[in-house]
Structures are given as structure tokens and as C-alpha cells.
Amino acid sequence: MQRRPHGRGYRSRQRIGPNEWAVRARVERFVEPSLLLLLKERPRHGYELIELLPGLAGGERVDVGNLYRFLRALEGDGIVESEWHGDLPGPAKRTYRLTETGEHLLDQWADALRRSREEVSAFLERYEGGE
Numbered sequence: 134m135q136r137r138p139h140g141r142g143y144r145s146r147q148r149i150g151p152n153e154w155a156v157r158a159r160v161e162r163f164v165e166p167s168l169l170l171l172l173k174e175r176p177r178h179g180y181e182l183i184e185l186l187p188g189l190a191g192g193e194r195v196d197v198g199n200l201y202r203f204l205r206a207l208e209g210d211g212i213v214e215s216e217w218h219g220d221l222p223g224p225a226k227r228t229y230r231l232t233e234t235g236e237h238l239l240d241q242w243a244d245a246l247r248r249s250r251e252e253v254s255a256f257l258e259r260y261e262g263g264e
Contacts, residue, residue, distance in 0.1 A: 164190045164203070166242035169235055172213060176230035179204065204229055212238055 147155045167190035171177060177185075179201060186195050207213045212235040219225040231239070 164195060166239065166246065168203070168207075169212070169231060169239040169242065172229055172231040173236060173239055176228045178218070178226040178228045180226070182229070207235070210234075 149155045164186060167186055168182060171182060171185055171189065179197070182204075183195060183197060183200060186200075187193060204213060204215070208215055208229075211232055213229045214232055215227045215229045217225050218228045
């Protein structure tokens with residue numbers, strides 16, 4: 134019988150030795166609020182988003198194809214809008230901007246992240262307090 138890994142097991146922890154683990158605390162889907170925040174700052178094109186996301190979303194580079202699929206899905210939900218701009222250097226680029234609906238979603242992400250921060254802080258305070 135082949136063991137199947139838990140859905141997040143390999144992502145959040147991996148055994149690297151006896152009694153030793155590589156652990157990675159992750160916020161699932163953190164790319165979405167990061168992307169929305171970048172677009173709230175100002176309209177941006179995809180390559181600019183690709184360059185800026187790792188600095189905001191945990192250092193992982195986002196695959197270009199996945200980013201554009203994600204942006205199209207956000208556009209389909211009315212969260213972002215896009216238009217072609219030929220006034221930028223090089224070939225015409227599609228520029229994305231946050232809609233009013235997207236701003237409301239970003240506000241909800243910020244509230245959820247604040248709650249998560251409080252939960253993590255409570256955990257760390259208890260851990261560091263030795264209780």
C-alpha cells in the first residue's frame with residue numbers, strides 16, 4: 134500500500150534528519166492579496182507584477198503563465214480590469230488595474246490577515262512564555 138502525503142505536508146514541513154525538520158510557515162494563497170495590493174498602488178503590466186510579487190509574497194517567483202491565468206480569472210470576477218497600452222517602451226502591454234470590487238476584496242484580505250496575525254502572535258506569546 135502506497136502512502137499518500139497529506140495535502141500540505143510536504144509544503145509545510147519536511148524531515149531533513151533524525152528529529153530535525155525543515156518547517157515553512159505559509160499563508161495559503163498569499164499571492165492574491167499581494168497582487169491586489171500592487172494593483173491598488175497603481176495600474177501595472179504583467180511583467181512588472183512578476184518582478185514585484187516575490188518581494189511581497191514570500192520570495193517565490195510566480196510562473197508567468199499562472200499569473201496571466203490568475204489575472205484573467207480575477208478579471209472574469211470583476212476584481213481587476215485591463216487594457217492594452219502601446220505608449221510603454223517595447224511592444225504593447227496589457228495593463229491591469231484594481232476595480233472597486235477588487236478594493237473591497239483587498240480590504241477583506243487585510244482583515245483576514247490581521248486576524249491571522251493575532252492568532253500567530255497568541256501562539257508565539259504562549260510558546261515563548263513556556264506555557
